[in-house]
Amino acid sequence: MKNLIKIFAILSLTLLLSACGSGGGGGGGAGGGAANYTVPACTDSGNSTIRDAEYYGMSNGSTHALARICAGAAYERGATGSGIDVAVIDTGVALYGSGNNVHLDFGENNDSLPSSKIVTPSGSDYINSDNIPNDDDGHGTTVAGIIAADNDNQANSPIITDGMHGVAYDAKLYIFKAGDSNGSFTNAAIASSMQAAISGGVDIINNSYGGSTEIGVDCNDASSCESTIGSNVYTQMEAAGAAGIINVWAAGNDSQSNPSAEAGAALYDTDFQNLSIAVVAIGTDGKIASYSNKCGIVAAYCVAAPGSSIYSTWYFANGYHTENSGTSFAAPMVSGALAVVKHEFSSLTNAQVVNRLLTTALDTDEYSQSSIYGHGLINLSSATAAISSLKTISGSNSLDDTDANYFDLANNSFSSSASFSNALSNALVDQTMEVYDSFDRANFKINVNSFFSLGSYISQNTVENHMARLEPKTKEKVKHKNLYGNFTTEVDGNYVQSSMFQSTGDFLALGFNQSTNSFENAVDPLSGFFNDSNFGNNYLVNPYFHAGTGQDYFMSFNGNSNFGIDTFTNANGNDLGLAFNLNPLSSTNGDAKYAGDLQIVLGTNYEQNKFLNSSSTGAFVTGDMSNTNFTGVKYKRNLGNDFTFVGSGFAGYTYIDKVSNSYIDKSTPLLTSSFTLGLAKANFISKDQRIGFFINQPQRVEDGSLNLRVPTSSDRDRTVTYSNLNVDLEPDARQINFDIIFQKAVTKTSNLNANLTHVQNGDHSNSSNSQNFISLFYKKTF
């Protein structure tokens, strides 16, 4: 007998436990989440203007609803649903009998429709067969508010104490009434509504209704689901798919393992598979709501959104709001989110918008349970950010063109010469262009100038650089002479820094990192005035031979100083320059004491993938043969009384070699100029002192422009539109350097130098502050 009692007791306990276990989640807690899962959160952002009282209004001040899907981050990027049309097939929206607007969250009181917020198409009340889809239930008004109640800062209005705004508060709503005052819908009204929405060309259709059916149970293929759902409704679901329109479905409130037949039908029908989303609801604790159906076998087309205790618009007058729960209210969260993503990325098709929202859903920890949450909890922060690397496009206006050139952002650059960097900087202010996510070619705006590094003449004028120039040089200069000529080599340790060979009679000169031009070498004693500052040493050299990269080669042929040829190659940049030098006056003729040296220079310079020493890569690349034709005059005259005058001026035309498909499109020839004037006196006050005054204008573009042709927009047809940005490259000011240099020979191996430099309109910019440098140093050679 005792044994019988024991067996009965065990059986009873087992049955009791079994019964408890099958009960599912109760209240607002988790219906299926394992105990150890934590509820993850996305990272929201947005200032207090974005995340204001209305932002938190949808969840009664808590961090549920909009905060849980990180909508603030999307708003911060400017994505608010503007320009997106969302159809709401429901019980209507709060309207006056006249058909005018009632609710202040959908515009002004008594606004006639259509307005910028609400459209009520002709015949849109399919319950009462009229044109005024007035809400006599409240459900439709609430759903519409979650999608797109406007953000009008009425949270603190005297008449509205519980304001909120929708997920896509700038979207437009198309209202169709297919449900009655009791929340019951008819297939005929649904089918007519969906057909009208499709005809109206909406982007998204929200469906917060369904039958008490279960996908995989009540139907398990397209044919049986059509029968379960109703063929008239199913036909319109297929038509929406064919039109590329997204259908968002509430998963259902029956606590089932799978969504309703309507919400899950995409599982069996490829006609609308990528354009249909089932939405399960999470409670305020972040876990699946007890009432909500789960994603189950539809996990691939299913996502989760907040659906419990959602405050939204109600159907009474004067902006009233109320709290609701159900997958009915999770679905419009997703419809709104899709509108936000679609607004942010005009280049995406609707199917790609769906895919982006699903792919970026939060799917860790609790939300990793795909049988409950499908892809996870929607996350607007991630959905509106780059998923993969961003790239530029060139060579095509189709985002899906396999022949288009895509470059990683880091592989696009334009490093400009200081001769026109000021003009570029001014022209590119607030100029944006598009780049594209490798994941789906979603379009992102980026400032054009983010690719540009602007050259600067004055950037080197730092105290640190001045101090560095004063450091003792480790270079050693070696000179020797043989039968063929003179050799001068400067070495730094084991490395040759510069070298020069001059043949006997100076007919041939070969140089490495050193100008072989006879004039420049002739005034070398004068240039010795300068300390080692950059602008000082460059005052007299040909500015079109862009030396200084460390591998510059010069070769000169001279005809008794009357005629010469200079050649220049730059191994790094593959530059090739050629200059003819005419020397009609030479100090070697006549009275050397008062003779002047005049040199006239004619030349050309070719630059590979750059012009005026401005290099570019990727979509900004230029051709192999950008060419500058230049002329210059150099003059040196001994004025007597130990005064020496030096002057030089250069001008050139640069022709940019255009590469097909480059963002550097058409250009006009760029006229550039530079000049130096100098006056020096030896034996200043005493024999061991010299003084010099120099005025210099660094190379500057005087005329010319280039056309930037960059992608600026793209549409859902995946077509890119390029826009032209014509940039006048003449800077808005002229940089002039003023140098006063004093040198005193203290001993044969040491001297004292004082240098005062004033830079006006640095980098040819009228907004640049003047720079002044004073340096005093003692130099001794050991």
Place this chain on the structure above:
Amino acid sequence: MLNKLAIILSLFLFSCSSYLIQAEEIIPEELYCGSSKGQFLKNDKSYITAKSKKFKEKLSKIDSNFINKDYNLIVISGPKPTGGFLLKLKNINKKKDTLHINFIDIKPVNSSKVSMAITYPYCALKIQDLDKFKIFINFI
């Protein structure tokens, strides 16, 4: 013996007549039934009378137009998982100092499509001298 039977029969008939008198069916002066999605009803019991401090507030939240009516009883059935549920008054039986108010819970038909909102079907009634009765609400 016959006398005893006569007495018993008399008592039985008397009790029956008394019962029939007590089970008088009354008609509410005002009646409106609907379904509310608002969760302001989620913590309420099956009915609220005008004696409740929150009665006016609840009434206005169900429908702001109700504030002009003289309802003195709200009966709530719920929560229900979807729209389509309805509450229908069957009858009101008065028995001495008690009112037995009987409702029919109507479910949506299986093949129908309904809104996926948690709902609270309700009826708002005006019953004469309501506060004189003990109230018993029955959902059938």
